[in-house]
Every structure is written in C-alpha cells, then in structure tokens.
Amino acid sequence: MDSLISTLRTALGDDSVLTGERLAERARSFWDPRPLEGRALLLPRDTAAVSAALRLCHEARQPVIPLGGGTNIANATASGENDVLISLERMRGIGPVDLAQQTVTVEAGAPLETVQEHAAAAGLKVPVDLGARGSCTIGGMIACNAGGNQVLRYGMTRDMVLGLEAVLADGTVLNGLTPYLKNNTGYDLKQWFVGSEGTLGIVTRAVLHLYPAPRSRHTALLAVDDFAAIAPLLLRLRARLGGLLTSFEGMWQSFYELNSGEHATALPIFDAAPPWSVLLEIEGQDAEADGALFEQTLAEVWEAGGLADAVIAGSEADRLAMWAIREGCEAETKLYARTDQFDISLAMDAMLPCTEAIRSALTELALDSDLHVFGHLGDGNLHLVVGHRRGEIDSAHVKQLVYQRVAEWRGSVSAEHGIGLDKKAYLPLSRSTAEIQAMRAIKQALDPHGILNPGKIFDL
Amino acid sequence: MDSLISTLRTALGDDSVLTGERLAERARSFWDPRPLEGRALLLPRDTAAVSAALRLCHEARQPVIPLGGGTNIANATASGENDVLISLERMRGIGPVDLAQQTVTVEAGAPLETVQEHAAAAGLKVPVDLGARGSCTIGGMIACNAGGNQVLRYGMTRDMVLGLEAVLADGTVLNGLTPYLKNNTGYDLKQWFVGSEGTLGIVTRAVLHLYPAPRSRHTALLAVDDFAAIAPLLLRLRARLGGLLTSFEGMWQSFYELNSGEHATALPIFDAAPPWSVLLEIEGQDAEADGALFEQTLAEVWEAGGLADAVIAGSEADRLAMWAIREGCEAETKLYARTDQFDISLAMDAMLPCTEAIRSALTELALDSDLHVFGHLGDGNLHLVVGHRRGEIDSAHVKQLVYQRVAEWRGSVSAEHGIGLDKKAYLPLSRSTAEIQAMRAIKQALDPHGILNPGKIFDL
Incomplete structure (x- = not known):
C-alpha cells in the first residue's frame, strides 16, 4: 500500500487523486499521445489543497511535476512513473474585470482563450496571445514566461503579471495578489516564479494587466532584398508608429517559398519569393487616423529606400492571407x-x-535537410526549422551544430520556449557556470529537497 | 593596524581606498550633510576590483554598504563607523548606442543625465526620468527600481534593464549583459537584483533599452469636481491616446493651492483651486497629428462629462507653468x-x-499639521506630504497613523521609493510573514554571511 497516496486522498478528497488507469488514460501532452506516467495525478480545487499536497510531498521527499495545458515545447512537464503530478484544471476561476485598474484576477488553471473572452467582454484585451490559446493555461504561461506575436508592443507574460500567488515546495503560500503597477516593498517575489518552469513553486493565482481592446488594425507585407535594410526600417517604423506597432515578423526566402508553395495552404503574395519578407501590423483605436498614419509611414519608408515591394492588406481576408504564410x-x-x-x-x-x-554547416553534412528561418524579427527572436527528408537523421547532432553557432554569435538558446528537459544540455552555451550556480543556490533555498519539477532547466 | 583595510589597499591600489578625513569630508547623502561614516570608502575602477573587494569583505565577514548618487530617500545607504562603503563613481563608462537594438551598455556609476544626453545624441531617449537625474546613478536606480513621471508609458527601471552584470557577496561575477528582449534561459537573474536595494549584490554594468526620442509633446491641465470621474477619464484617455500617454498626474485641492499660492513660485492656472487637478501629457513623433488627436480626445472627454475645466498648454512656457505646480x-x-x-x-x-x-485621523490629533496629496495617479501611486507647523511633532506617530490606514485599504507602503531603513518597520503592513521569510531565504542563499547592506529592507 502507498501511504503517501492515501494521505493525499485523505487531505484532498478521493476524487482529487487519480491513479492507475484514470491517470494513464490521459496523454502526456499535446505533442505526445502516449499514456501519462506517474504515481498519482492531483486535481486540487483551491490554493489550500495545493498547499496541503505540496506539504505532504515535501515531507515525503516526493517529486512533483506541475502540469499546465500540455502545449509546452521544451518538454518541461515530462514525468516518470514515480512522480506525483499536479494539474490546476479545476482552478479556472476568473474574477470580474476591474476597469479602473484594467486588471483581472484569475486562477492559474484558466485557459488563455477564456480569459481573453472575459477581457474582450469588458472592452479590454490580454496583452499576450499565442497559437496555443485554447489549451495553454495562465499558470503555464507564467511558469514559462510565454511570448507570442505582440511582444514588441506589450512585452512577454512577465510584463502582464502585476500580482502573483504561488505555493512553495513546503506548502507555504506566498500571497502577492496586489494589483499595483508600482510596489517597491522588498524583493519582487513574483519575478522569481515567472519563467522558472515550475521548479521554484506552483503558481495558483495571478493579477493580470489588461489593455484597451484595439478598434483598428492595419497590416502590410514588405519585401526586402538586402538584410542590411531591415534594422533601419525597424527603427524608422518604431519611431514613426510609436506605441501602435504590434508585430514586425520576418520570413527568410525559403520559409516564404515553403509556406506559399505547392505543399502549403497559403498563396503567394509577391510574384517571386523575396530574400526577406516582413509582416508589419499596427493596432489602434481609430481606423481612419491609424490607416492614414500607416499609409503615410509606408510611403515615407518607401521613399527612404531599401524596400523591393510592399503590399498593404485592404481587407481582413488580405490580412489573414499574409498571416497564413507566416503561421503555416x-x-x-x-x-x-x-x-x-x-x-x-x-x-x-x-x-x-x-x-x-x-x-x-548543414549543407556540408549532406543530410538532404533544409533550413527555414522566420520569427519575431522586431524582438530579436528567430525560429529555425530544420526539415529532414530522412527520418533517421540524428537530432542531437543537428542541435549541437545549431546551438554551437548560436553561441558563437552570442545568441540565446531559448528566446521564448524555455529550457525544460530538451535544452538542458545547451543551457551552458547561454549561461555561465556562475549564473547556473546562482540558479542552483536559489533553487536550494526555496526547494531544499528538490521536489519541484526535478531535472528541468538544470540538474542540482 | 587594520589588516582588512591594508589587504584592500593591496588589492585595489592605495588611491582606491579612502579612510579617515578623506572619507569624512564627504556628506552622508544629498539630504544629510553630516560627515560620512565608515571604516573605508572603496572606489573601484572596474568589475574585477569590485569582485576582489567583495571577496575580501566576505572572507572577513565585513559589512559593505553600496553607495549610488546619494539621492535615495528611504535611507537605504545609511552606514556606521564599522562599515566598508563602495562607490562606483569611477565606473561611469557609457558604450556606443546600438541603433539596431536601441540599447546602450553602461557602467553602474554613470549618472542618469549623462546617459540621457548620450542617448539623445543618437535620437533616442532613456525611458525612465527623475528629478534627481543629475546625481542619481544607473546602478542606484536599478538597486531601487526607480520610477518617475513616465511609468504609465515606459514602466519602471526594471522594465528598461535588458541585461545586467552584478557581483555577489562572495565576489562571484554574474555577467548577464545580453541585449535581448527575450531570453528564457533559466531563471532571469537580473530580476533578483532590480529593487533589492543593494542587499543581494552590487550592480556593475547594465544593458538599457532605449526608445525613440519624442518629437512632439502636448500637455493639458484638467479640473475635476468629483473623484469618481477620474477612473473613467483615465480609461478613456488610455484607450484613445494609446501608446502616446506618458503622464496622468494628480493633485488634490490643498496641494494645488499650496503650490500655486502665496508661498509658491508657480502661479495658479484655474481661477479657483479645483477639488482635483489632472496633469495630462502625451509624447509622439508628429506634432501636427498628435496635436490634433490630443485636442480631439479632450473634446471627446469634455463631451463625455466629468470635467469642470480644461486648459491646453499652448506653448512650452504654458507647459512648464503646469508642471511647476505639480513639482513645486x-x-x-x-x-x-x-x-x-x-x-x-x-x-x-x-x-x-x-x-x-x-x-x-490627523485632524483629530490636532497637531496643526496639513495633509497634501499628489502623485502619479495613472500609476496608482500617490505621494502624501504631512506638513508640520510645529517641529516637535513625533514622526513615528504620524507614520504609524498613515501606514495603518494604507494597510487597511490594502495599499502598498512603498510604490517607488523602496524600504531602506526608514520603512523597515512598516514592511509587514504590505508583505506577509511568509513573503518576508522567503526574502530572507533568498538573502541567505546569495549572501550567507549577510555582509551586503545589512539591516536594510528587513533584519535577518
């Protein structure tokens, strides 16, 4: 008999502790349909239950894996048969929108899309948006400091979190659910949990900063022949469009060809794939004035030179056609x-x-694999896809090749997806030994038995 | 003989270690002209020297007080005769502005105003601005997470720090001088040091995020009779003016009267002091278009009701006259x-x-003291001035009275000034025991001997 599991059943209630088939009938994640592995899956109904569960696991030195919406792509919620899993899927409450503060307090299990709908009903918007909006949870987004397509304007998840409630490994509840933009009262505890990938505590509630919902949107696709023209273009657009610029997305030629070619659902917009395409978008409050500013700004940057072509979306269908290439x-x-x-x-x-x-380097290896580059150019964040025609190519080899060059150019091995399990081996390419030691010291201070999401980001 | 001091002299060079009269000829701070107290004042020339000094002090269990520009107003750099002080005044180097990234890398001893001038020469602006700009240093601003008059638009100092180099108590250098907007590679170490008031490490260098310098500015002073009109006004202005709104400053009636009355240098703008005045400012890139938007928006909010009066600044002199009341x-x-x-x-x-x-509560005490209220209304941040006609009034009593009520209304006892020594007793009004314990655990992990700015924020 498993005494920890029965203690957890007593503390949380029988129906909050799934084991055996009830656990294994779930998939590991959105990406991995194999049966979930673990000793038990806990489904607490409130912060007190999360606290009780962690206290018991802490005393028993029981590893705990916090689950979000299952869409993490760095393998940050991988579990084994000896792990206890916690999902906050029953904690998806959303408080009333506070119009004066432009805030909303939500439970961590609330899916992003539900919060977005709630904010929209009050005329506001959640500043972070991702493709996984229907599945990903606010807690998971906070744990991973999620980014998305509008970071240029609104920042990452970190920037929208005004207050946070988190439970430490030993069950201590840190209630920092303040709605203030400014709160210099000692260390800003919420910052430690944002982006810590569930290794320092479990986020249970948060106060989010909302923004006025946009009433107008203008989009254009620009073609650039010379990469050197992109930096001055961005600078000019930033200066000219001020706070309206939400997206400055880039596509390298082969990516554009791939996603507007014979295998794609999207159609090409330019006659020939340009060396670089930039998808530009602004959001504002005044369709007419913003539209005039947008056209005038594009005329100015055209005059300034550096653009090979430019198409302004004349309709929502045009706009979606542009994004279809970028997101295909x-x-x-x-x-x-x-x-x-x-x-x-x-x-x-x-x-x-x-x-x-x-x-x-890829060409030299003659793997018959292709490199496609795209991403959030305005944020300095690129996504690379290496497509292998042959399934047997060794990923470890390809990853080493890519990350080594990223390190040589002083890049970061993870802009927005996090480290999880998949990038742990490459963390030292972006962080010094001293930095990783400092992370370990903090981990040790807040989770002395190392029970929270062990083995993710770094080893102790 | 003082062996630590002579070891420090050997490590840093004689001219980098001031003692005796050389130390005492300096003032304690901008506010306190009494002679500085300490065993020695260290003036390192580079990060390596800061590291060497801290390593020696760590080994000797020597308390170290980091000094900035001396303008802190929470007594965060108070020292005693047994303390070693470190000032980074010789580390004020400013790197070239990177126009493509809109960043600049600076040494922590650089005064804000110097960095502002440097950014301005490249057509950019430092997003945080304060009255103390001529004295305060970038390192001090980071240690205190300084705010200012444009937080509504640009955020606090935390938001402009993209990368950070800091030295831990034991001399370990954490070099995180990356210029990236997005960098999810493990814990975001820089967040720990921002706002930690010199208790977790000494900031030596930072990469700052710059913004396009504004080319236009529009200002207005609004009069409001009913406080309930202010929240919808702010909401409407935020939605309408989008990213252009930089300031939404409030003045209560008595503050306005005080600063435009017989003892003030500023002149009144309204015929009679309104119950509330709001100073509104936008910054943009297009004087004509922004001006039209500003006037149209003010016409709209006037139509919507709630304003008793409104004056638009027609010239820079008008604008300065409005700010003179607010800042007097x-x-x-x-x-x-x-x-x-x-x-x-x-x-x-x-x-x-x-x-x-x-x-x-103040009236009941019959102290013959006045309460004046003003501040960054758009940030939820008020400044209160209690003016005592009688010098013998007990401050501790007044502070308890004020902070107790702030706590009853779930406010924060420090929005932007920090805790330092002066507000340490009131920290538990804004932070729970569990939160303060978590702060202590982090402090213990990063500074096990407790040498860095001991006794500030909380006691160990």
Whole structure:
C-alpha cells in the first residue's frame, strides 16, 4: 500500500487523486499521445489543497511535476512513473474585470482563450496571445514566461503579471495578489516564479494587466532584398508608429517559398519569393487616423529606400492571407519526415551571418535537410526549422551544430520556449557556470529537497 | 593596524581606498550633510576590483554598504563607523548606442543625465526620468527600481534593464549583459537584483533599452469636481491616446493651492483651486497629428462629462507653468517646520476613502499639521506630504497613523521609493510573514554571511 497516496486522498478528497488507469488514460501532452506516467495525478480545487499536497510531498521527499495545458515545447512537464503530478484544471476561476485598474484576477488553471473572452467582454484585451490559446493555461504561461506575436508592443507574460500567488515546495503560500503597477516593498517575489518552469513553486493565482481592446488594425507585407535594410526600417517604423506597432515578423526566402508553395495552404503574395519578407501590423483605436498614419509611414519608408515591394492588406481576408504564410505549418509536415525546431535570440547584425553559418554547416553534412528561418524579427527572436527528408537523421547532432553557432554569435538558446528537459544540455552555451550556480543556490533555498519539477532547466 | 583595510589597499591600489578625513569630508547623502561614516570608502575602477573587494569583505565577514548618487530617500545607504562603503563613481563608462537594438551598455556609476544626453545624441531617449537625474546613478536606480513621471508609458527601471552584470557577496561575477528582449534561459537573474536595494549584490554594468526620442509633446491641465470621474477619464484617455500617454498626474485641492499660492513660485492656472487637478501629457513623433488627436480626445472627454475645466498648454512656457505646480516644493519648505513624506500605491477606488481617513485621523490629533496629496495617479501611486507647523511633532506617530490606514485599504507602503531603513518597520503592513521569510531565504542563499547592506529592507 502507498501511504503517501492515501494521505493525499485523505487531505484532498478521493476524487482529487487519480491513479492507475484514470491517470494513464490521459496523454502526456499535446505533442505526445502516449499514456501519462506517474504515481498519482492531483486535481486540487483551491490554493489550500495545493498547499496541503505540496506539504505532504515535501515531507515525503516526493517529486512533483506541475502540469499546465500540455502545449509546452521544451518538454518541461515530462514525468516518470514515480512522480506525483499536479494539474490546476479545476482552478479556472476568473474574477470580474476591474476597469479602473484594467486588471483581472484569475486562477492559474484558466485557459488563455477564456480569459481573453472575459477581457474582450469588458472592452479590454490580454496583452499576450499565442497559437496555443485554447489549451495553454495562465499558470503555464507564467511558469514559462510565454511570448507570442505582440511582444514588441506589450512585452512577454512577465510584463502582464502585476500580482502573483504561488505555493512553495513546503506548502507555504506566498500571497502577492496586489494589483499595483508600482510596489517597491522588498524583493519582487513574483519575478522569481515567472519563467522558472515550475521548479521554484506552483503558481495558483495571478493579477493580470489588461489593455484597451484595439478598434483598428492595419497590416502590410514588405519585401526586402538586402538584410542590411531591415534594422533601419525597424527603427524608422518604431519611431514613426510609436506605441501602435504590434508585430514586425520576418520570413527568410525559403520559409516564404515553403509556406506559399505547392505543399502549403497559403498563396503567394509577391510574384517571386523575396530574400526577406516582413509582416508589419499596427493596432489602434481609430481606423481612419491609424490607416492614414500607416499609409503615410509606408510611403515615407518607401521613399527612404531599401524596400523591393510592399503590399498593404485592404481587407481582413488580405490580412489573414499574409498571416497564413507566416503561421503555416502544413507544408513542413507534408514535405519532411521529421523536423528539428529552434527558438533563439540574436542581435540584428548577427542574424544573417549566424543563420548562414548554420546553413553552410548543414549543407556540408549532406543530410538532404533544409533550413527555414522566420520569427519575431522586431524582438530579436528567430525560429529555425530544420526539415529532414530522412527520418533517421540524428537530432542531437543537428542541435549541437545549431546551438554551437548560436553561441558563437552570442545568441540565446531559448528566446521564448524555455529550457525544460530538451535544452538542458545547451543551457551552458547561454549561461555561465556562475549564473547556473546562482540558479542552483536559489533553487536550494526555496526547494531544499528538490521536489519541484526535478531535472528541468538544470540538474542540482 | 587594520589588516582588512591594508589587504584592500593591496588589492585595489592605495588611491582606491579612502579612510579617515578623506572619507569624512564627504556628506552622508544629498539630504544629510553630516560627515560620512565608515571604516573605508572603496572606489573601484572596474568589475574585477569590485569582485576582489567583495571577496575580501566576505572572507572577513565585513559589512559593505553600496553607495549610488546619494539621492535615495528611504535611507537605504545609511552606514556606521564599522562599515566598508563602495562607490562606483569611477565606473561611469557609457558604450556606443546600438541603433539596431536601441540599447546602450553602461557602467553602474554613470549618472542618469549623462546617459540621457548620450542617448539623445543618437535620437533616442532613456525611458525612465527623475528629478534627481543629475546625481542619481544607473546602478542606484536599478538597486531601487526607480520610477518617475513616465511609468504609465515606459514602466519602471526594471522594465528598461535588458541585461545586467552584478557581483555577489562572495565576489562571484554574474555577467548577464545580453541585449535581448527575450531570453528564457533559466531563471532571469537580473530580476533578483532590480529593487533589492543593494542587499543581494552590487550592480556593475547594465544593458538599457532605449526608445525613440519624442518629437512632439502636448500637455493639458484638467479640473475635476468629483473623484469618481477620474477612473473613467483615465480609461478613456488610455484607450484613445494609446501608446502616446506618458503622464496622468494628480493633485488634490490643498496641494494645488499650496503650490500655486502665496508661498509658491508657480502661479495658479484655474481661477479657483479645483477639488482635483489632472496633469495630462502625451509624447509622439508628429506634432501636427498628435496635436490634433490630443485636442480631439479632450473634446471627446469634455463631451463625455466629468470635467469642470480644461486648459491646453499652448506653448512650452504654458507647459512648464503646469508642471511647476505639480513639482513645486518651495511652499512646503517655507510654510512648515518639518514634513513627513509618503509614497504609497492604492487602488483607484481606495484613494479617496483612504486619504480622507488619514486626513480625519490627523485632524483629530490636532497637531496643526496639513495633509497634501499628489502623485502619479495613472500609476496608482500617490505621494502624501504631512506638513508640520510645529517641529516637535513625533514622526513615528504620524507614520504609524498613515501606514495603518494604507494597510487597511490594502495599499502598498512603498510604490517607488523602496524600504531602506526608514520603512523597515512598516514592511509587514504590505508583505506577509511568509513573503518576508522567503526574502530572507533568498538573502541567505546569495549572501550567507549577510555582509551586503545589512539591516536594510528587513533584519535577518
């Protein structure tokens, strides 16, 4: 008999502790349909239950894996048969929107899309948006400091968290659910938990900062022949469009071809795939005035030179057609047996030489694999897709090749996806030994038995 | 003979270690002209010297007080005769502005104003600005997470720090000088040091995020009769003016009267002091378009009702006249023997009842003291001035009275000034025992001998 599990049943209630088939009938994640592994899956109904569960696991030195919406792509919630899992799926309460403060307090299990709908009903918007909006939870987004397509304007998840309630490994509840923009009262505890991937505490509730919902949106696709034209273009657009600029997304030629070619659902917009395409979007409150500013600004940047072509979306259908190229993934699925995906930050002037070095190294290996580059150019964040026609290519080899070059160009091995299990081996390419030691010291201070999501980010 | 001091002299060089008269000829701070107290004042020239000094002090269990520009107003750099002091005044180097990234890397001893001038020469601006700009240093601003008059738009100092180099108590250098907007590679170490008031490490260098310098500015002063009109006004302005709104500053009637009355240098703008005045400012890139938007928006809010009067600044002189009322401090100096100053955050709907409760309590005490309220209304941050006509009033009593009411209204006892020594007794009004224990655990992990700025924020 398993005494910890029965103690947990007593503390949380029988129906909050799933084991055996009830646990194994769930998938491991959105990406991995195999049966979930673990000793038990806890489904607490409130913060007190999370606290009780962690206290018992802490006393029993029981490893605990916090689950979010299952869409993490760094394998940050991988579990084994000896782990206890906690999902906050029953904690999805959303408080009333506070219009005066432009805030909302939510439980961590609330899916992003539900919170977005709630904010929209009050005329406001959640500043972070992701493709996984229907599945990902606020708690998971906070644990991973999620990014998305509008970081340029609104920042990452860290920037929208005004207050946070988290439970430490020993069950201590830190209630910091304050709605203040400014609160210099000692260490800003919430900052420790944002982006810590569930290794320092379990986020149970948060106060989110909302923004006025946009009433107008203007989009354009620009073609650029010379990469050197992109930095001045961004600078000019930032200065001219001020706070309205939400997206400055880039697509390298082969990515554009892939996602507007024969295997794609999207159609090409330019006659020929330009060396670089930039998807530009602004959001504002005044369709007419914003539209005039947008057209005038594009006319100015056209005059300034550096653009080979430019198309302004004249309708929502036009706009969606532009985003379809940027967000398409059908072609890579059809064309390749397997892909390796990367999420890196690079300085603007390192982007071209670094990606070219990666392309050359891949070509030399003659793997018959392709490199496609796209991403949040305005944030310095590129996504790389290495598509393998042959399924047997060794991923570890490809990853080493890519990350080594990212490190040579002083890039970051993870811009927005986090480290999890998958990038742990490459963390030392972006962080010094001293930095990783400091992370360990904090982990040790807040989770002395190392029960929370052990083995993720770094080993103790 | 003092062996630590001679070891420090050997390590840093004789001219980098001031003792005796050389130390005592300096003032304690901008506010306290008495001779500085300490065993030695270290003036390192680079990060390696800071590291060497801290390693030696750590081994000797020597308390170390980091000094910035001396303008802190929470007594966060108070020292005693047994303390070693470190000033980074010789580390004021400023790197070239990176236009593509809109960043600059600076040494922590650089004064804000120097960095502002450097950024301006490249057409950019430092997003945080304070009255103390000529004296305060980037390192001090980071240690205190300084705010200012444009937080509404640009955030606090935390938000402009992209990368950070800091030295831990034992001399370990954490070099995180990355320029990336997005960098999810393990714990975001820089967040620990921002706002930690020199208790977790000494900041030596930082990468700052710059913004396009504004090319236009529009200002107005609004009069409001009913406090309940202010929240919808702010909401409407935020939605309408989007990213352009930089300031939404509030002045309660008595503050406006004080600073535009017989003892003030500023002149009144309205015929009679309104119950509340709001100073509104936008910054943009297009004087004509922004001006039209500003006037149109003010016309709209006027139509919507709630405003008693509104004056748009027609010239820079008009604008300065409005800010002179908001920023004046001559009258309080002339009128009062002494003042107690507060820096609190409150939810919008708590501002009126809480400040009225404070006013009533003060009146009941019959101290013949006045309460004046103003501040960064758009940030939820009020400053309170209690002016005492009689110099012998007990400050501790007044502070308890004010902070108790702030706590009753769930406010924060420090919005932007920090805790230092002066507010340590009141920290438990804003932070739970569990939160303060968590702060202690982190402090213990990063500074096991407790040498860095001991006794500030909390006691170990």
